[in-house]
Amino acid sequence: MIEINAHTLTYRFDNGDTLFSNLNFTLDDKITGLVGRNGVGKSILASLLTGEIMPYSGSVTTFCQVGWLRQIGVEEIPTLYETISDFLGVRHRLEALTRITAGGCDSHDFGLIDDNWQLQEKLEQQLQVLGLPVDPFLPCKDQSGGHLTRFALHQLFQSNYDYLILDEPGNHLDEQGKNWLIEQMMHFDGGILIISHDREILHNVDDILELNTLGMHHYGGAYEVYAKHRASELNSLERDIDHANSEIKLMRQTMQKNRKKAQQRASQGKQVARSGSQAEIILNTLKQSAERSSGSRESNQNRQLLQMQDQLSTLNKKQELFKQQSLSLEKV
Numbered sequence: 001m002i003e004i005n006a007h008t009l010t011y012r013f014d015n016g017d018t019l020f021s022n023l024n025f026t027l028d029d030k031i032t033g034l035v036g037r038n039g040v041g042k043s044i045l046a047s048l049l050t051g052e053i054m055p056y057s058g059s060v061t062t063f064c065q066v067g068w069l070r071q072i073g074v075e076e077i078p079t080l081y082e083t084i085s086d087f088l089g090v091r092h093r094l095e096a097l098t099r100i101t102a103g104g105c106d107s108h109d110f111g112l113i114d115d116n117w118q119l120q121e122k123l124e125q126q127l128q129v130l131g132l133p134v135d136p137f138l139p140c141k142d143q144s145g146g147h148l149t150r151f152a153l154h155q156l157f158q159s160n161y162d163y164l165i166l167d168e169p170g171n172h173l174d175e176q177g178k179n180w181l182i183e184q185m186m187h188f189d190g191g192i193l194i195i196s197h198d199r200e201i202l203h204n205v206d207d208i209l210e211l212n213t214l215g216m217h218h219y220g221g222a223y224e225v226y227a228k229h230r231a232s233e234l235n236s237l238e239r240d241i242d243h244a245n246s247e248i249k250l251m252r253q254t255m256q257k258n259r260k261k262a263q264q265r266a267s268q269g270k271q272v273a274r275s276g277s278q279a280e281i282i283l284n285t286l287k288q289s290a291e292r293s294s295g296s297r298e299s300n301q302n303r304q305l306l307q308m309q310d311q312l313s314t315l316n317k318k319q320e321l322f323k324q325q326s327l328s329l330e331k332v
């Protein structure tokens with residue numbers, strides 16, 4: 001079974017700040033795109049799904065072998081890995097192979113090889129297919145990030161993993177590399193979670209998950225379906241905002257009118273008092289009762305107004321999230 005379940009997943013930083021909370025979702029043998037604005041927590045979520053870091057609460061249950069391509073900036077690769085073989089994690093094996101070929105017989109070297117006697121030939125063949133220099137001991141600083149990413153992806157697609165988590169692989173790929181990636185994804189016999197802002201890649205997924213500060217939202221379908229849903233959500237949000245604004249305006253006008261009426265009544269009362277047409281005791285009672293009822297109506301209306309303003313501010317925040325997310329997809 002190919003499945004990864006996230007149950008009430010919550011992540012907090014050491015300083016107590018919560019990045020996201022109560023995420024519930026399931027990944028299966030489909031290709032799922034994960035979108036969300038920069039810094040919302042997609043890469044941290046990937047680390048949680050692969051078990052590299054632990055959640056603050058909630059759980060990840062994995063029913064398959066998961067391979068992972070981390071999000072690394074192109075500029076970081078040469079600082080982390082000296083040669084292509086370091087980047088591919090085969091340097092020690094290749095060096096052991098070289099020593100054995102030169103006549104060495106250290107048992108540790110034989111252990112490292114572990115029957116992978118064709119490693120160098122296979123590697124060179126793969127490098128050639130991918131258009132990379134065939135010498136795995138060449139320094140990474142001389143390679144393009146696109147080439148290195150492509151090779152790392154190639155290894156994952158050729159692996160025995162059932163599920164791949166690819167964190168923004170498109171960032172380092174040119175058009176040709178991106179097309180190659182899409183083709184590989186289509187032919188991969190397993191599930192994929194691809195984190196991406198790239199519409200072309202998102203056109204080729206089965207499902208889209210969007211992570212934002214309100215949580216995780218599932219959109220069944222590729223980019224077109226996602227874009228359509230979002231457009232209709234945005235329309236309805238804009239309608240709600242217009243409605244809330246008109247209600248607030250109306251409420252303010254009503255309160256203004258009521259205040260004016262109360263002032264008029266108060267000045268009429270003063271005139272009556274001055275004319276001496278009513279006993280002072282009756283006037284005072286009427287005045288107090290009018291003040292009480294107008295005061296309680298005003299405080300009710302103030303409460304309602306505050307509620308409406310709260311609702312409007314929530315709607316405005318949602319609209320802001322929508323805009324940020326749209327911008328992050330327009331970048332590409």
Ligand SMILES: Nc1ncnc2c1ncn2[C@@H]1O[C@H](COP(=O)(O)OP(=O)(O)OP(=O)(O)O)[C@@H](O)[C@H]1O
Binds near residue numbers: 038041043071
């Ligand atoms: N080790 C860390 N300690 C503290 N904060 C961190 C750490 N790593 C990441 N962050 C912060 O956590 C937030 C989420 O980071 P993350 O890298 O998961 O975002 P992202 O959605 O992948 O962004 P992007 O689209 O830019 O890749 C960011 O605000 C980031 O600055």
Ligand SMILES: [Mg+2]
Binds near residue numbers: 042043044071167
């Ligand atoms: Mg990231």
